[in-house]
Amino acid sequence: MNLVKxxxxxxxxxxxxxxxxxxxxxxxxxxxxxxxxDNDLNIYEAIISYKQSNPSEKQLTV
Known part of the structure; x- marks a missing residue:
């Protein structure tokens, strides 16, 4: 499963x-x-798609 952050x-x-x-x-x-x-807020924003290396491990909530 792919996750997004x-x-x-x-x-x-x-x-x-x-x-x-x-x-x-x-x-x-x-x-x-x-x-x-974002020029209005003068910041950079990133969206990443990632997957857990070992899907059998419990998902980390950050």
Whole structure:
């Protein structure tokens, strides 16, 4: 099953770091991502699609 999560940050590097930290903690595999810059709020927003590396493990709620 593919799961979806969103992240945001002032810099694109902040978003990248948050995604990497999440995937390392969750032990997940990134399937797809999209990054959008919101000029009105002056932030970057990312939507990722990922899957759990071991689906038999309990899903982590973050």
């Amino acid at each position: 969103t992240f945001d940050g002032k810099r694109i590097q902040d978003v990248e770091e948050a995604i990497n930290n999440f995937l390392n903690t969750y032990d997940g595999e990134l399937i797809q991502f999209q990054i959008i810059k």
